[in-house]
Every structure is written in C-alpha cells, then in structure tokens.
Amino acid sequence: xxxxxxxxxxERLDEMSLSEHFGCSRTPLREAFQNLAASGLLExxxxxxxxxxxxxxxxxxxxFEVMAELEAFCGRLAARRVTPQDLADLLETVIACEDAVxxxxxxxxxxxxxxxxxxxxxxxxxxxxxxxAKKLHxxxxxxxxxxxxxxxxLQQSLAEHRAILAAxxxxxxxxxxxxxxxxxxxxxxxxxDLMASxxxxxxxxxx
Amino acid sequence: xxxxxxxxxxERLDEMSLSEHFGCSRTPLREAFQNLAASGLLExxxxxxxxxxxxxxxxxxxxFEVMAELEAFCGRLAARRVTPQDLADLLETVIACEDAVxxxxxxxxxxxxxxxxxxxxxxxxxxxxxxxAKKLHxxxxxxxxxxxxxxxxLQQSLAEHRAILAAxxxxxxxxxxxxxxxxxxxxxxxxxDLMASxxxxxxxxxx
DNA sequence: TCAACGGTAATTGTATACAAGCTGGCGGTT
DNA sequence: AACCGCCAGCTTGTATACAATTACCGTTGA
Numbered sequence: 001x002x003x004x005x006x007x008x009x010x011e012r013l014d015e016m017s018l019s020e021h022f023g024c025s026r027t028p029l030r031e032a033f034q035n036l037a038a039s040g041l042l043e044x045x046x047x048x049x050x051x052x053x054x055x056x057x058x059x060x061x062x063x064f065e066v067m068a069e070l071e072a073f074c075g076r077l078a079a080r081r082v083t084p085q086d087l088a089d090l091l092e093t094v095i096a097c098e099d100a101v102x103x104x105x106x107x108x109x110x111x112x113x114x115x116x117x118x119x120x121x122x123x124x125x126x127x128x129x130x131x132x133a134k135k136l137h138x139x140x141x142x143x144x145x146x147x148x149x150x151x152x153x154l155q156q157s158l159a160e161h162r163a164i165l166a167a168x169x170x171x172x173x174x175x176x177x178x179x180x181x182x183x184x185x186x187x188x189x190x191x192x193d194l195m196a197s198x199x200x201x202x203x204x205x206x207x
Numbered sequence: 208x209x210x211x212x213x214x215x216x217x218e219r220l221d222e223m224s225l226s227e228h229f230g231c232s233r234t235p236l237r238e239a240f241q242n243l244a245a246s247g248l249l250e251x252x253x254x255x256x257x258x259x260x261x262x263x264x265x266x267x268x269x270x271f272e273v274m275a276e277l278e279a280f281c282g283r284l285a286a287r288r289v290t291p292q293d294l295a296d297l298l299e300t301v302i303a304c305e306d307a308v309x310x311x312x313x314x315x316x317x318x319x320x321x322x323x324x325x326x327x328x329x330x331x332x333x334x335x336x337x338x339x340a341k342k343l344h345x346x347x348x349x350x351x352x353x354x355x356x357x358x359x360x361l362q363q364s365l366a367e368h369r370a371i372l373a374a375x376x377x378x379x380x381x382x383x384x385x386x387x388x389x390x391x392x393x394x395x396x397x398x399x400d401l402m403a404s405x406x407x408x409x410x411x412x413x414x
Numbered sequence: 415t416c417a418a419c420g421g422t423a424a425t426t427g428t429a430t431a432c433a434a435g436c437t438g439g440c441g442g443t444t
Numbered sequence: 445a446a447c448c449g450c451c452a453g454c455t456t457g458t459a460t461a462c463a464a465t466t467a468c469c470g471t472t473g474a
Contacts, residue, residue, distance in 0.1 A: 015426075025459045026426090027234075031241060038245040047426055047465050062335040066280075073276045128269040132339075222456070232429045233456090254435050254456055419472080427464070434457070443448080 013042070013050045040139065057198050061186055063140055064194075068184040070133045071117070074124040075164065075176035081125035082168050089119050090168070094161050101154050109154055110145060116161055120180075123168070146197035147190065157183070220249070220257045247346060264405050268393055270347055271401075275392040277340045278324070281331040282371065282383035288332035289375050296326050297375070301368050308361050316361055317352060323368055327387075330375070353404035354397065364390070 013033070015026045022029065033050045036042040043053045055063065078086070093116040100109035117137060121130040137144075147153060160183040167176035186194050220240070222233045229236065240257045243249040250260045262270065285293070300323040307316035324344060328337040344351075354360060367390040374383035393401050 016424095027458055027460090030427090031237075031457095034238060034241050035245075038242075048467095049426065059335060062333045065333055066336050066339065069276070069280045073273075126269045126272055128266060129273050132273065234428055234430090237457090238427095255437095256456065415474105417472105417474085419470105421468105421470090423466105423468080425464105425466080427462105429462075430460085432457105432459075434455105436455075437453090438451105439453100440451085441449095444446090 009052055009054045011052045012048075013052065015049070039135075057195065060140075060143060060194070060198065061191075063136065064184065064186045067133075067136050067140060068181045068186075070129070070136060071120065071184045072177040072181040074121050074126075074129060074133060075168070075180040076173045077125060077129070078120060078123035079168055079171050079173035079176045082123045086119060086123040087165070087169060090116060090123070090165050093119065094158070094165055097158050097161060101158050104154075106148060106154070109157075110148060113148070113157065113161075120164070143194065143197065147193055149197070150193045153193070216259060216261045218259045219255075220259065222256070246342075264402065267347075267350060267401070267405065268398075270343065271391065271393045274340075274343050274347060275388045275390075277336070277343060278327065278391045279384040279388040281328050281333075281336060281340060282375070282387040283380045284332060284336070285327060285330035286375055286378050286380035286383045289330040293326060293330040294372070294376060297323060297330070297372050300326065301365070301372055304365050304368060308365050311361075313355060313361070316364075317355060320355070320364065320368075327371070350401065350404065354400055356404070357400045360400070 015029055015033075019026045019029050033042055033044060037044045037050070040055070041053060043051045045051065093112045096112040097109055097116070100106075100112060114137075118134065121133040121137075124130060124133075148157070160179060164176060164179045164183065167179055222236055222240075226233045226236050240249055240251060244251045244257070247262070248260060250258045252258065300319045303319040304316055304323070306312075307319060321344075325341065328340040328344075331337060331340075355364070367386060371383060371386045371390065374386055
C-alpha cells in the first residue's frame with residue numbers, strides 16, 4: 001500500500017499493469033483510483049493518469065492544525081453532551097492504555113489510542129463531525145503512528161488522555177477543548193519528531 | 208439537478224435511462240455517481256443502485272454546526288495571518304454587498320457573499336482548511352441560499368460581514384472567531400427560517 | 415548543435431458486451 | 445389463507461474493444 005512505502009511520491013500508476021497485478025480489469029481499478037483521489041492519496045490528471053500524492057510537510061502540518069481544531073471542537077461539544085456510557089468506554093480505553101504503557105506495547109497502545117479518539121468523536125453527539133474527524137484521523141494515521149514511536153511519547157499521551165477524560169467528567173468544555181487541541185497539535189518538540197518521521201517515511205518511499 | 212428539486216429524496220437513479228438522457232454510456236455516468244457519492248449527495252448501495260440522499264434536518268444542523276466552527280477557526284487564523292491584499296479584497300466584497308442590499312439584489316448579494324467567505328478561507332493561510340471549508344460551504348449552498356431570502360437577513364448578514372472585517376483589521380482573533388461562529392451558526396430565529404426553507408425544499412422535491 | 419515539427423506508440427477515456435446479484439411475482443405447501 | 449421457496453426479468457458490476465488524446469522520439473531545417 002501507499003503508507004507502507006512501496007510507492008514513490010510522484011509516481012504514475014499504470015492502469016494496465018496494475019490490473020494485471022490484481023487480476024482484474026481496468027474498470028474496477030479506475031473506480032478505486034477515484035476513491036483514493038477523493039481521499040487525497042492520488043491525484044488524477046486527465047489524459048495523464050493517476051499520480052501518487054504524499055502530502056508535503058507543510059500540508060501535513062496544515063492537516064494536523066485542522067485535526068487539532070476538530071478534536072478540540074469534539075471535546076467542547078462532548079463536555080456538554082457526553083453520556084455516562086461514553087465516559088465508561090473512554091475510561092476503559094485509558095486503563096487499557098495504561099496496561100500498554102506498562103508493557104511498553106506500542107501496538108496495543110496504538111489501537112486503544114484510536115479507540116479513545118473515535119469514542120471522543122462519537123461523544124460529540126454530532127454525526128457529521130464524527131465522520132469528518134474519522135476521515136482526517138484515518139488520513140493522518142501513518143504519521144501519527146510514527147510519532148508514537150518517539151521515546152516517552154506514550155507516557156505523555158496517556159497523561160493527556162487522563163486530563164481530557166477528567167475535563168469531560170467535570171463538564172469543563174474549555175478545558176477539554178484546550179487539552180485536546182494541545183494533545184493533537186504539532187508544536188514544540190513534536191514538530192521535530194514529526195519532521196524526522198516524515199523524512200524517514202520519504203526515505204522509505206524512495207527505496 | 209438535485210438542488211433544484213427535480214429529484215425526490217430516496218429516488219433511485221437508473222444508469223441506463225440517465226445515460227440515454229445525457230447521450231453517453233454508463234461508464235462516465237458511474238464515475239459521476241462516485242463523485243456525487245463522495246460529496247454525500249448520493250448513496251451507492253452495492254447491486255442496488257444510486258439513491259438520492261438529501262440530508263435530514265438534523266444532519267443539516269450538524270453540518271452547519273461544523274461549518275460555523277470551521278469558519279470561526281478560519282477567522283482566528285486569519286486575524287493573525289491576513290495580508291493587506293486579503294483585507295482589500297474582503298473590503299471590496301463588503302462594498303459590493305452594500306450595493307446589492309441597496310438594490311435589493313439577492314443574486315448579486317449571494318455571489319459576493321460567497322466571495323467574501325472564500326476569501327476568508329484563503330486568508331486563514333491554511334490550504335487544507337480552505338479546501339475543507341469550501342467543500343462544506345458548497346454542500347450547504349442550496350440551504351444557505353434559501354436562508355438569504357428571508358426578509359431583513361441581507362442587512363443583518365452585511366452588518367456581520369462588516370464586523371468580521373473590522374475584527375480582522377484589528378487582528379482580534381477571538382472577536383473574529385466569535386463573529387464568524389454566530390454569523391454561520393443556526394441559532395435563534397435562523398433555526399425557524401432554516402426549518403421553513405427545509406420543508407419548502409422538500410415540498411419542491413416531492414412534486 | 416539546437417530547436418521546431420510531425421509521426422508513431424502508448425496510455426487514458428468511452429462504449430458495448432457479458433456475468434453476477436437483487437427484486438418481485440408465481441406456485442406450492444402447511 | 446398465509447408463508448416459504450423458486451424462477452424470470454432487470455439492474456448493477458466487470459471485462460473487453462474502440463476512440464481520442466498525449467508523450468516521446470526521430471527527422472529536418474536554420
């Protein structure tokens with residue numbers, strides 16, 4: 001797949017060779033291309049073909065900027081609308097994350113981290129917002145994953161999750177929004193981490 | 208088109224008859240379907256076909272809620288990043304809107320209103336945010352248009368545009384964000400206006 | 415030697431033909 | 445009489461063939 005680094009950035013995807021590779025005709029492939037283009041992973045140029053489009057560093061920062069704001073908004077809404085069941089589910093993921101940190105299990109943490117955020121989106125009580133947040137989260141997934149590999153990031157992330165949950169329990173919209181914004185935003189040391197992992201991913205793509 | 212009310216809500220779009228109608232084959236039609244589905248206007252059910260999907264009232268309110276927040280964020284960023292050229296362009300649209308109000312020209316106001324908001328998105332200095340805001344704006348377009356038909360809404364909208372521009376000129380991020388949020392948000396009397404126009408649009412669609 | 419032009423090959427866009435799956439109605443059974 | 449299962453017709457999904465556009469490369473001229 002694209003995120004695993006099998007594809008070089010501006011590479012053109014040949015419909016015919018790919019259809020051979022997947023054992024299907026060009027028609028369903030072209031439909032898949034359109035889906036990927038809608039997700040921003042490909043760029044379709046008329047009569048030229050489909051080109052792999054890895055976001056540039058600045059685009060990625062822009063996306064994180066928006067993601068931070070979306071999540072902050074989720075938190076603000078959730079502080080008012082969160083249900084006891086949501087709080088219980090969120091607590092469950094925090095506990096699971098604690099176990100993951102204790103065992104230094106990055107994969108488990110990654111999964112539970114995703115669950116935490118998805119639950120948060122849902123707790124906003126706004127289905128459209130939930131969808132949008134999920135889409136962007138998914139798009140940033142590979143980079144987020146690389147970030148979590150940074151030493152000590154797990155503990156920090158977990159502490160932030162706890163703070164967010166506490167804010168939601170207290171119904172403090174401002175606190176929840178601020179905590180989420182800084183949790184997601186690329187700022188301070190995280191910027192360097194992101195840049196390093198970005199270069200790393202490009203190295204991978206180039207190979 | 209869908210927004211003009213030629214289509215009933217859950218109607219199924221027949222590929223064959225539509226391809227005849229447009230004088231093309233089913234292949235490009237299916238591609239168009241996928242685009243519309245990605246925009247949320249159609250729902251594609253495997254082996255069943257494409258169904259017209261007008262957002263429900265609650266979905267629409269959810270979308271406006273997100274739109275308000277996106278625009279508020281644009282305003283917050285723009286208050287810091289706006290360029291003199293942006294401010295000049297924005298002022299131009301406000302003046303054009305004043306003319307439109309003076310002549311009670313709804314169509315002109317509609318166009319300049321759109322220009323104002325697009326300029327604002329651009330002024331945020333975040334290309335991804337600009338794209339997202341444009342997409343959602345476009346999706347809400349028909350309902351926004353119906354709203355502007357409400358008596359006195361033009362004057363109010365214009366006054367809000369002036370306030371937003373003033374906040375940007377002063378570099379007041381908080382003020383710009385708040386002004387935009389309440390400008391876009393569906394609240395107070397606007398809720399009833401929206402509901403009325405929504406029912407109206409459904410009446411249209413049903414005929 | 416470099417640039418501009420034209421032709422060929424290759425690739426994408428479109429149309430059509432074929433396969434697979436769903437819908438609805440008919441007949442049989444309980 | 446009501447319900448379940450089967451078959452026919454139709455609609456979507458896929459494969460392939462054809463058309464149109466583009467890119468590359470060789471040739472030609474200055």
